[in-house]
Amino acid sequence: MKEFNIVLAGVGGQGTLLASEALGMAAVKDALNVRVSEIHGMAQRGGAVVTTVRIGDNVLAPTVLEGQADVLLGFEPFETVRNLKYASGKTLVIMNTEKIPPTELAAKNVKYPGLDQIVQKVHLFTEKVVLIDAAQLAKKAGSSLTQNVVLLGALAGTGMLPVKKQSLIEAVRELVPTKHVEINLKAFELGYESVKEGHKKA
Amino acid sequence: MPDLKVLLKDTPEKRILLLGNEAIARGVLEAGIAVVTTYPGTPASEIGDSISEIAPEAGLYMEYSVNEMVAVEVAAGAANCGVRALTAMKHVGLNVAADLLMTLAYTGVRGGYVIVTADDPECYSSQNEQDNRFYALFSNLPCLEPSDPQEAKEMTISAIEMSEKLELPVLLRTTTRVSHTRGPVTYGNLKKPNLHGEFIRDLKRLNMVPAFSRPKHTVLLRQAAKAKEISETSVYNRVVRKGKEIGIISSSSAYNYAVEAADLLNLDAGILKLGMTHPLPEKMIVDFLRSHDKVVIVEELEPYLEMQIKAIAKDYVPNAQVFGKMSTEYFPREGELSTRLVMVGLAKITAKELPIDFRGIDEKYAEITKDLPSRPPILCAGCPHRASFYVIRKVGGDKALYPTDIGCYALGMSPPLNVGDIMICMGASVGTAQGISKATGRDTIAIIGDSTFFHAAIPGLINAVYNNSKLVVAVLDNQATAMTGHQPHPGTGITGMQGPAEKVLVEKVAEGCGVKYVRVVNPFETREATAMLKEAVRQSGPSVVVFRSPCTLMDIKEKRRRGVKTIQAKITDKCNDCMACIKLLACPAIVVEEGKVKIDEVFCSGCGLCISVCPYKAIEGSCAE
Numbered sequence: 073m074k075e076f077n078i079v080l081a082g083v084g085g086q087g088t089l090l091a092s093e094a095l096g097m098a099a100v101k102d103a104l105n106v107r108v109s110e111i112h113g114m115a116q117r118g119g120a121v122v123t124t125v126r127i128g129d130n131v132l133a134p135t136v137l138e139g140q141a142d143v144l145l146g147f148e149p150f151e152t153v154r155n156l157k158y159a160s161g162k163t164l165v166i167m168n169t170e171k172i173p174p175t176e177l178a179a180k181n182v183k184y185p186g187l188d189q190i191v192q193k194v195h196l197f198t199e200k201v202v203l204i205d206a207a208q209l210a211k212k213a214g215s216s217l218t219q220n221v222v223l224l225g226a227l228a229g230t231g232m233l234p235v236k237k238q239s240l241i242e243a244v245r246e247l248v249p250t251k252h253v254e255i256n257l258k259a260f261e262l263g264y265e266s267v268k269e270g271h272k273k274a
Numbered sequence: 275m276p277d278l279k280v281l282l283k284d285t286p287e288k289r290i291l292l293l294g295n296e297a298i299a300r301g302v303l304e305a306g307i308a309v310v311t312t313y314p315g316t317p318a319s320e321i322g323d324s325i326s327e328i329a330p331e332a333g334l335y336m337e338y339s340v341n342e343m344v345a346v347e348v349a350a351g352a353a354n355c356g357v358r359a360l361t362a363m364k365h366v367g368l369n370v371a372a373d374l375l376m377t378l379a380y381t382g383v384r385g386g387y388v389i390v391t392a393d394d395p396e397c398y399s400s401q402n403e404q405d406n407r408f409y410a411l412f413s414n415l416p417c418l419e420p421s422d423p424q425e426a427k428e429m430t431i432s433a434i435e436m437s438e439k440l441e442l443p444v445l446l447r448t449t450t451r452v453s454h455t456r457g458p459v460t461y462g463n464l465k466k467p468n469l470h471g472e473f474i475r476d477l478k479r480l481n482m483v484p485a486f487s488r489p490k491h492t493v494l495l496r497q498a499a500k501a502k503e504i505s506e507t508s509v510y511n512r513v514v515r516k517g518k519e520i521g522i523i524s525s526s527s528a529y530n531y532a533v534e535a536a537d538l539l540n541l542d543a544g545i546l547k548l549g550m551t552h553p554l555p556e557k558m559i560v561d562f563l564r565s566h567d568k569v570v571i572v573e574e575l576e577p578y579l580e581m582q583i584k585a586i587a588k589d590y591v592p593n594a595q596v597f598g599k600m601s602t603e604y605f606p607r608e609g610e611l612s613t614r615l616v617m618v619g620l621a622k623i624t625a626k627e628l629p630i631d632f633r634g635i636d637e638k639y640a641e642i643t644k645d646l647p648s649r650p651p652i653l654c655a656g657c658p659h660r661a662s663f664y665v666i667r668k669v670g671g672d673k674a675l676y677p678t679d680i681g682c683y684a685l686g687m688s689p690p691l692n693v694g695d696i697m698i699c700m701g702a703s704v705g706t707a708q709g710i711s712k713a714t715g716r717d718t719i720a721i722i723g724d725s726t727f728f729h730a731a732i733p734g735l736i737n738a739v740y741n742n743s744k745l746v747v748a749v750l751d752n753q754a755t756a757m758t759g760h761q762p763h764p765g766t767g768i769t770g771m772q773g774p775a776e777k778v779l780v781e782k783v784a785e786g787c788g789v790k791y792v793r794v795v796n797p798f799e800t801r802e803a804t805a806m807l808k809e810a811v812r813q814s815g816p817s818v819v820v821f822r823s824p825c826t827l828m829d830i831k832e833k834r835r836r837g838v839k840t841i842q843a844k845i846t847d848k849c850n851d852c853m854a855c856i857k858l859l860a861c862p863a864i865v866v867e868e869g870k871v872k873i874d875e876v877f878c879s880g881c882g883l884c885i886s887v888c889p890y891k892a893i894e895g896s897c898a899e
Contacts, residue, residue: 083649093291096456100291107422108456110293111398112316112759118862119651130537132422132530134455137538137613138635153646157639176647178856178866179690193642216876246277 075128076234077136078227081155082147083172084119087220090247091145092123094224097243098235099127109134118175122155127234139163145227147206147220148172149190159197166226166267167194168219170207202226202267209262215252218259225263237264278327284464292459294452295320297423298362298390301430303332305386306465307360309352310336311345312770313729314758315364316399317453318392322362323759326770334467338761338770341700341729342367346374346389350443353387354480355471358434362390365406366699370730372409375443379413380490381480382441382497385471386434390446392453395574395610399757401680401699403608405575410445410552414498417445417552418510419526423457425549429510431462436504440497445552449574451527451610502553510549511558517544520624521566523559523583525551525573528611532572535616539626554582563591570623571598574611597623652685655863656830656879658823659683661797662750663691664858664887665821666719668800669807674717675710679703679731681723682757682825683750690860693721701730708734708743717811719746725755725763727780732787738816739788746810747789747818749780750797752825760828784818791817798823800886826879841895842878843885845871848892855884855893 078095082088092108099106109124124136139160146152146167159165173184187203194201204226206219213222221244228237241260248256280290281300292300298321302310310329312322322338329336339345342363349359361371368375368391375389391409394400410417418433420426426448433444478486505511515533519542524532529547536543546562548554563569563586571580580598587594597619599605604619614632621628653660663686670676670693678684678694679702687694696706707720722731727749738745755761762768764778784792791813795803803821810817824832833840843863851871855864863877864884873884873893885893 084651093456096291100289100458103289106291106457108291109451110454110456111450112319112454118649118654120649130534133527133534133613134451134457134530135612137630138632139630150646150649153642154649156642157635160635173865174647174649175652175860175862176649178864179860180647181853181866181869182647196638196642 075126075131077141078125078143078145079122079136079141079155079158080125080145080147081122081151083151084121086121086147087217088121088123088147091220091224092125094240094243094247095125095235097246098239101239101242102235104234105129105131107131107134120151120154143227143230143232145223147223149187150174153190153193156194156197161198163198164200164202164230164232165194165198166202166204166223166230168206168223169203170205170219202230204263204266206263209266210259213259213262214255218256221256221259222263225260226267228260229264229267278324281324282328282331283461286461286463288461289458290461291456292423293320293456294420294423294426294448294454296324297427297459298430298446299324300459300461301427302334302360303464304427304462305358305431305434306467307358307434308334308467308469309349309357309359310334310362311339311349311359312362313339313342313345313367314755314761315367316758317394317448317450318362318364318390319758319761320453321390322770323761326772329771332467333469335469336770338763340764342370343374346371346378349387350374350378350383352471353383353385354381355473356384357469357471358386358467360388360390360430363392364400365391365393365404366400366402367391368406368409370700375409376413377482378443379415379494380482380487383437383443384441386437387443388430388433388437388446389443390448392448392450393575394450396450398450401697403575405578406445406447407551407578408576410447411578414494415443415445415552416440416501416504416550417447419447419549419551420452421526421529421549422452423455423459426452427459429549432510440501442494442497442501447526449527498553502556505550505553505555506557508550508555511555512547513544513562514547515543515545517542519543521546521562521569523548523562523569523571523579525549525579528572528574528616531611531613531616534613535620538613538617538629539620539624541620541624541626548579551579554579554586556586559583559586560590563587563594568595568597568623570604570620571596572605572611572616573598576607650688652688652860652862653682654826655861655877656826656881657682658752658797658821658826658881659686659750660691660859660861661800661823661881661883662748662821663693664883665797665800665803665807666693666721666748667691668804669811670717670719674719674811675714676719676721677703677707677710678721679723679726681726683721683723686721690857700726701734704731704734704738704747707745708738708741711743711745718744719748719811721748721750724749724751724753724765724780728764728778732783735784735789735816735818736787742815744814745816746807747816748807749818749820751780751820751822753822754825754828756825756827760825780820781818789816789818794820794822796823797821798881798883826881830879840880842875842880843873843882843893843895845873846892846894848890850890850892852889854889855887858887859884
């Protein structure tokens with residue numbers, strides 16, 4: 073299999089680590105070779121976080137080369153922009169529209185820019201952009217803490233992933249606490265359907 | 275996180291996704307290691323944490339030691355009774371243990387003993403990016419370097435076997451990109467750990483007085499020569515690919531980049547992968563140099579391989595052309611490598627065109643990110659350190675100086691808290707504060723966490739009492755080794771075996787050291803804490819103020835478990851958007867929307883600090899318990 077590269081970008085506490093681990097587990101379930109890179113440490117919450125998932129027979133390095141992401145899964149608009157160096161014309165950007173203003177903005181009394189401005193920047197790298205209101209879908213699923221799983225569902229919904237939808241669902245089931253499984257699976261489906269619908273329209 | 279019990283499964287041949295550090299933990303179980311010691315430190319922490327989770331069930335002994343030196347002492351003691359042992363630490367931890375390491379190489383061990391050192395190129399969560407392969411060279415001990423999780427597991431087992439064969443400790447050196455990479459790992463058979471050792475009195479072997487050390491030095495060099503023979507035939511040192519155009523020698527995470535970069539450049543490259551990097555397989559390297567016109571050394575950080583390979587070349591293949599980072603810097607000596615950096619270096623050496631327009635991407639990226647606000651790591655909403663820093667700043671102001679230390683509280687150096695002026699290594703705040711206080715005559719408040727206090731500050735504190743230094747030691751006690759993942763420590767009353775323990779209290783230690791003014795405060799009781807700290811600053815000698823409140827992340831988890839509802843702070847009509855809360859605290863839960871101050875209900879933990887700092891009493895909610 074040719075390589076498939078995913079970059080997940082968000083803010084500490086949003087669950088990017090869980091999402092990337094789920095993708096890695098799904099790949100192993102499907103007997104694929106995979107590398108997942110994580111950065112732990114400094115600040116448990118609130119800092120910029122980026123993880124990468126690379127699937128493919130010849131993959132050795134865990135990190136993604138500039139311009140070589142197949143998907144950039146942005147958990148937050150600013151963090152999506154911060155990782156556009158991994159994107160190029162071939163990249164699909166899936167972006168959560170839920171904003172988390174960095175403290176620097178409040179301190180300088182600067183407004184968070186509008187989504188249209190953010191999307192304009194994304195368009196300088198790729199035309200392929202899908203916007204998701206993961207916060208709203210997560211609430212609908214039953215907990216605003218499931219935005220990461222909504223986004224995973226959305227990623228699966230694109231039909232681009234080299235892993236089976238069912239394997240990814242199984243991975244989520246294994247990774248989230250038992251009492252939250254149902255809510256998370258609902259979140260996954262809501263994300264999945266939202267993108268499938270979107271693709272049909274386009 | 276998945277259930278770590280998965281590490282205990284007796285299912286040989288099963289393929290499971292594991293973090294490099296978890297793979298080392300699995301290696302512990304497959305190697306039958308019976309004693310594991312550690313002091314937590316990124317990027318090594320999950321090795322000890324995984325073992326702590328499963329130790330009672332696996333039948334092995336695990337401890338969070340007070341520091342890396344003690345961790346190595348405990349494990350070396352056990353290993354000298356014939357028990358298999360492993361100690362895990364971050365790279366700088368080995369500096370702490372270095373005194374022991376250098377002479378432990380002389381005494382050697384009877385049971386296999388592996389020291390895992392996890393290096394951190396790029397300083398993702400460290401104060402420096404030292405290259406610990408030099409410790410292998412320095413101590414004459416063998417060193418293995420895995421490049422992925424599968425190898426990390428295999429090498430843990432091989433290192434134990436090699437250690438027993440040579441009767442020497444063996445270093446297992448990872449980097450962040452090995453320790454914190456997940457990949458498929460195929461299980462092998464579990465081996466039952468044997469915790470029953472026997473101590474054999476043998477002064478010539480174990481008591482390193484000069485008369486016994488001298489002959490042991492000779493023994494060490496003899497064993498190192500044997501290790502070199504092992505290196506020549508090791509499965510970890512091998513030509514993985516033959517090629518005519520160029521030869522590449524690489525190891526560790528750099529190897530992954532080297533292979534991918536050579537492929538992207540379509541190079542017909544021969545590749546020698548080194549997994550045992552001390553001692554180096556001299557004959558194998560000579561053969562490789564002879565069979566390639568040009569040889570490129572791809573390695574992260576220091577030119578550790580390059581120096582030695584060039585020395586080998588000088589003796590055996592003087593006309594060899596060796597490229598790396600020494601005479602001409604084809605690869606950087608600082609920061610972590612990447613496939614890109616390796617491609618750029620290889621392209622220069624081979625005069626190939628880069629297949630990706632990196633410069634174009636850089637320019638476009640620089641353009642769109644020039645106004646992008648940074649999002650550095652910050653203290654969590656509800657973090658008790660924020661309250662402590664608010665109080666400390668209020669008392670010390672701009673006049674006092676604030677030597678600080680390693681932990682979450684290092685983040686206090688940023689505005690608006692601005693507490694933290696010098697930070698070097700574990701425990702250094704208390705010592706440097708004494709020199710600064712003497713040299714400047716200014717009020718000096720040393721900031722240190724609870725785990726770091728136990729780790730390295732006690733001799734410094736005794737020094738302050740003995741030499742009557744004027745300083746305040748502010749111990750920010752959040753009841754955990756928080757930044758590395760909330761591991762327990764001597765003050766928590768819990769052990770690595772998950773059993774109860776005697777709580778060692780910071781204030782008792784301080785009193786025992788002879789400090790006259792010792793107080794314990796709750797940082798959220800800002801008025802009382804301020805008064806106590808003011809009094810501490812007025813003392814003519816050393817004083818200690820313990821700011822005690824649990825890490826908010828643990829607190830929230832505990833409250834959720836007990837079903838206690840958090841009462842979040844609320845902005846009332848009295849707010850005139852003066853921004854004092856934002857300017858004083860920079861709490862991530864306080865945001866500004868359309869010029870109005872708002873409390874984010876997802877982030878607010880209900881700590882109540884903003885309630886006590888608001889000059890207009892315009893914030894309501896729960897106050898500190």
